[in-house]
Amino acid sequence: MTRHQKRLSVPNSWPVERKEQTYTVKAGAGPHGEDGVPVLIVLRDVLGYVDSKKEARYALEQDSVLVNGKALSDEQRPIGMFDILAFTEREEFYRVFPGEGGRLALTEIDADAAGSRLGKVTTKRQVAGGDTQLTLHDGTTLIANDDTITQNDSVVVSNDDKSVVAHFSYEEGALVTAVDGEHAGEIGTVDEIQVTTGSSPNNVLVEQDDGRFETIEAYVVVIDENFTDGGDAE
Numbered sequence: 001m002t003r004h005q006k007r008l009s010v011p012n013s014w015p016v017e018r019k020e021q022t023y024t025v026k027a028g029a030g031p032h033g034e035d036g037v038p039v040l041i042v043l044r045d046v047l048g049y050v051d052s053k054k055e056a057r058y059a060l061e062q063d064s065v066l067v068n069g070k071a072l073s074d075e076q077r078p079i080g081m082f083d084i085l086a087f088t089e090r091e092e093f094y095r096v097f098p099g100e101g102g103r104l105a106l107t108e109i110d111a112d113a114a115g116s117r118l119g120k121v122t123t124k125r126q127v128a129g130g131d132t133q134l135t136l137h138d139g140t141t142l143i144a145n146d147d148t149i150t151q152n153d154s155v156v157v158s159n160d161d162k163s164v165v166a167h168f169s170y171e172e173g174a175l176v177t178a179v180d181g182e183h184a185g186e187i188g189t190v191d192e193i194q195v196t197t198g199s200s201p202n203n204v205l206v207e208q209d210d211g212r213f214e215t216i217e218a219y220v221v222v223i224d225e226n227f228t229d230g231g232d233a234e
Contacts, residue, residue, distance in 0.1 A: 031138040036078025037104055039065070042085070043075075046106065049087075064089045068117055069159030080104065080138060081179055081221075082118040084159065095227070098177060100185040113226065116165055120221045121153045137221070154222040168222040176206060176220040177227075183213045193217070 043050045043059065050056045056075040063071040066086040067079055079085065081104065085094040093114035099105030119136030127133045131143045134155070142157065144164045149155060156166035168174065170190075177187045188206040195202050202217040 031140065032078050032080030033139075035104075036080045038076045039067070039072055039079055040075040042079065042106070062089070069115070083138075084109075084114050084117045086114050097227070098179040098185050103185075105185075107227075115160070116156050116158050118221070118223065118227060119155055119157055121149060121151055121155060124149065124151055152217060152222075166224075168224055170220075170222050174222045175224060176204075176222050178206070178213075178215050178219050179221055180219045181215050183215050184219070186213060187223075188212065190220070 039060075040050075040053060040056045043056050043065075044052070050059060053075060059065060060072050060075060064087060065072050066084075066088065067077070068084050069086075079096055081096055081098060083096045085096065085106070086092075091111070093109050093111055094106040095109050095113070095117075096104050097107045119138065119140060121134050122137055123135040125133055127143075132145050132147075132149075133141055134144050134149065135141050136155075136157075140157070140162075142162045142164070144155065146164065146167065148169075149164070149167055150170070152170035154168040154170070155164045156168075157163070158165050170176075172190050172193060174190045175187070176190055178184050183206075186206070186208070188208040190204060191207040191212055192205040193202060194205070203214055204217055204220050205212055205214050206220065
């Protein structure tokens, strides 16, 4: 398996210029699947805090760069949608948010908001002992014995103890953002959920101030107004 990643073949979510150089850093094992962006790219190409892999490694050795409340030690560790980045020495905090065209962008947030993160519920099942286990979009699993939480809902999870501190239902009238597809990065409210038969995905009609768009259920995530605040720091 190659240790290199060609820029031309990186996922659309990666915020890198594809024609500047031939190669870029390859993402290590971790959450978010192939869409996970190595933290080195965020530090170097997005924020400009470092110029090289060596500088990134030194910065991480100071335990001052956190993702979802945990200090990073690997510059290849992937980050992705709705992760919380904290730079403790700078007192800067960012939420990873889907930008225009599906590229991951950074939205600056305050310290209080950095204490928890949003997750889309992808599966829900009973485990030994009768507890209910949720799996989120990034592979995180947690116990949440709340019968009102269902698949495609969103939950806000505390970085400290992984407890659910808020719950947003996937339903008509919910505020959502598209995270993939033609309308990635757009925000609106669910006007209609069209349930399809067979193996075809459900369609979702999303209302906006200037019209509406249609996408599939897998491409939308329920949010609330707090997730649209702040400037884009990409």
